[in-house]
């Protein structure tokens with residue numbers, strides 16, 4: 001009854017009806033706690049994609065200019081909405097490519113090692129793709145990851161990182177650090193890093209600072225501009241509900257907007273749009289992160305993301321974060337109330353150091369526990385060796401979902 005009352009008083013409750021909720025074989029709605037992996041489909045996506053299919057069918061190439069939403073400037077329709085989500089200015093925000101691709105492109109500009117300054121500081125246990133990208137960048141520049149890749153690890157017996165340890169590592173490595181690159185929210189533990197403080201420490205050491213916002217964008221309050229972060233990249237299929245393979249995003253701080261001599265991999269979509277179609281031989285980048293674009297974007301995917309970002313704009317990040325904290329706090333209290341010694345929560349209890357994901361460690365648990373939870377109508381995520389990750393998403397999850405999940409967990413543990 002508490003959960004039902006919370007749902008009734010929830011001003012964001014109506015947004016659940018804007019999404020397609022998967023169903024179990026028996027027809028009941030799945031408790032969908034994997035929005036941190038693939039966000040659900042907004043009902044409006046189909047119409048947005050059909051609009052572009054119709055315009056393509058009816059107009060052919062003319063659609064670049066005469067489609068209802070012309071394809072030439074299509075990415076611009078998403079800029080403002082995405083900028084609001086990450087706390088940036090439009091000139092600092094662009095929707096393009098996918099996450100790891102954007103990381104590489106940004107590292108071309110913001111990892112430029114020299115004999116003295118060649119190290120990259122990362123978090124231990126970073127998402128594998130980020131690690132592969134960074135290691136390959138280090139090797140590409142002729143350096144050795146054994147010497148140039150520095151990992152900050154949790155203290156013995158702890159699961160998450162302390163900000164003071166990250167800062168201490170940056171200070172200790174000092175002028176050997178070229179770049180600091182952390183996740184905004186660690187995908188495994190759900191820990192949100194103190195990005196403003198880390199950025200300040202990195203800059204003091206003379207390094208560039210970037211964040212991978214895959215698990216942060218659309219999840220926690222972000223202030224990329226005010227924090228002074230140099231660069232960031234993220235994907236749009238997790239909390240941002242842009243659909244499988246959605247177009248990702250990139251941020252470059254305004255202070256670099258007109259640094260036209262900054263090294264980058266160029267393509268025609270990053271060229272000054274006033275003269276792009278003169279097809280001249282000399283590359284003149286657009287001001288800001290738009291100048292990092294390479295190719296013209298996939299309009300059908302952009303249309304799906306546009307539908308989703310309009311929902312974010314309508315709901316507003318601060319209202320979403322507020323509900324998220326209540327929803328996640330409720331989940332945490334119900335899990336603790338199960339009172340099973342085998343269970344611990346890896347994610348920080350401090351609300352300012354997490355988003356809506358809780359990573360639940362079940363000592364001695366194995367995949368069969370996860371499988372039985374899934375068989376009970378829950379979509380959750382299992383990470384070896386013993387962690388279940390669940391994300392009650394404020395746009396479409398309810399307090400009743402949280403209650404039902406806790407009941408499933410309790411019954412499967414006993």
Ligand SMILES: *Cc1c(COP(=O)(O)O)cnc(C)c1O
Pocket residue numbers: 098099100101127129130183187212214215235
């Ligand atoms: C989801 C995720 C990725 C996935 O990379 P893609 O390039 O989108 O396939 C990479 N890094 C992190 C931290 C992630 O959470």
